[in-house]
């Protein structure tokens with residue numbers, strides 16, 4: 321403690337002997353940390369936004385199907401609407417919304433073309449609460465009720481079929497009796513999502529679709545929304561237990577691409593952090609070595625006066641500790657300032673179509689991830705101090721006689 | 729009279745084999761309490777090397793150095809640091825002061841290392857600075873002082889720990905003649921009034937003029953030792 325009181329003021333003042341170099345080191349450390357924090361919160365926000373937007377289209381946080389439906393979706397692998405234990409398990413506060421859908425593979429035909437598609441029979445008022453498709457209509461209207469036998473199709477599909485609002489398309493679905501049932505539908509609405517989604521999904525009223533394929537009251541899936549991702553595993557387990565014969569999956573298992581993206585997002589942040597760490601190390605070692613070599617005679621003097629090698633090591637290490645600590649604090653402030661300054665959201669709408677494939681919302685909201693503000697600064701601080709130990713050790717090794725001799 | 733410093737058969741060889749430099753070749757020397765001694769000799773004769781041996785900054789190759797009755801042979805580095813702190817005051821030719829510390833802080837520094845309590849530290853530092861004529865300059869940094877003033881601070885620092893002996897290696901080398909005269913007068917006065925023992929390595933005749941004891945070295949050996 322006594323030693324600390326002796327060395328701390330000395331270390332602090334030594335920092336400002338060469339203000340230019342100190343400022344450069346501060347910039348290296350703070351900008352490095354700032355970029356890690358900014359990249360981390362941007363990527364996190366981006367991934368979250370893109371994930372939310374995708375899940376919000378149709379997947380939701382999880383779905384329940386009859387066993388085997390996902391491997392081979394067809395009319396023989398449907399199920400009944402939830403009741404009893406499953407209904408009770410769905411109506412819990414951790415599930416904010418759920419919806420039942422009938423979804424079957426189909427063929428859609430216009431005067432010009434025949435294309436594969438997936439027809440989804442929905443309950444429109446429920447769908448509005450859980451899916452963003454009803455908000456993405458660019459022409460016409462969304463479905464009015466379960467009995468509505470109009471078709472809502474994607475913008476790109478309409479283009480490929482060379483059809484338009486008010487025209488008719490023919491849907492062919494394998495019905496319960498094994499026959500291909502075919503019926504013409506009015507195109508009542510056209511929605512704009514991403515191309516792949518637009519090409520796949522056609523929406524119509526659930527009751528109308530059930531009537532067409534000759535099934536009363538059968539459904540293909542239950543989609544449910546869980547706002548708190550940390551509770552998702554628990555919810556899935558509960559639903560699985562309530563309906564052991566059904567197949568309950570969360571989104572990571574439903575969309576393998578999304579699951580993989582979710583897993584690699586952290587990797588990108590760590591690669592960036594690695595790059596920055598190498599740069600910071602080089603910067604710190606360089607400046608601290610220079611600072612040591614410049615002051616060889618002074619360390620000689622201090623040693624001659626009675627400072628022990630350990631003191632000299634502590635002095636130089638303390639200088640690095642202070643210098644990097646200061647840089648880390650500035651970097652944290654810059655990171656927090658950036659997130660705060662952009663708290664109104666980053667408007668991506670200007671990029672429009674270019675970003676459509678990423679399915680983000682138009683506005684990206686950066687957030688401070690509290691753990692980022694503990695782990696990254698601490699990691700950089702530790703790193704800086706560890707790499708500065710080498711210059712410190714060099715300084716401690718200096719013999720007073722040699723140092724004084726080289727000084728004159 | 730008592731010997732404060734005693735060297736017996738001290739030799740120092742730098743390097744090995746062909747390249748070996750015999751800086752000291754068997755030095756026998758006693759510095760007595762109250763001596764004001766000058767150590768002279770041509771460049772390379774071994775003055776600095778000898779002062780370093782006495783000041784426990786370096787180990788002799790052979791022979792023994794005793795300071796205030798304590799033999800330095802076999803002492804650990806830490807123990808040597810402590811001995812320097814307690815018994816020896818140093819004045820170097822240049823780079824004497826820590827640039828980021830004020831005059832007072834420079835003087836206090838050795839007292840801090842010696843774990844003198846804070847209140848006493850400050851009083852002693854200010855008294856030492858007053859003694860060397862630097863009253864009112866306690867808060868100045870070395871960069872704001874002349875070379876002579878800086879050496880005075882170094883003298884104050886060498887004295888403040890109440891050492892048994894002050895070792896000065898060419899303390900006036902970078903100073904003009906007037907400042908040199910003042911500095912020598914100051915050291916001489918301190919020796920006369922307080923009885924502090926000085927051993928000063930120097931080329932400077934103005935320093936030698938004051939000495940009560942004059943030691944001449946050549947080629948690592950003492951060739952004359954005269955009192956006046």
Ligand SMILES: Nc1ncnc2c1ncn2[C@@H]1O[C@H](COP(=O)(O)OP(=O)(O)OP(=O)(O)O)[C@@H](O)[C@H]1O
Pocket residue numbers: 722725742743749750751769770771772773774775776777778
């Ligand atoms: N660390 C060292 N390594 C190698 N040789 C050394 C070392 N220190 C001193 N010497 C050599 O020892 C001899 C004595 O050197 P020293 O510095 O003691 O002489 P000096 O009398 O103080 O000279 P000057 O008047 O120039 O200061 C010289 O030849 C010098 O080159």
Ligand SMILES: [Mg+2]
Pocket residue numbers: 775776777897
């Ligand atoms: Mg010399």
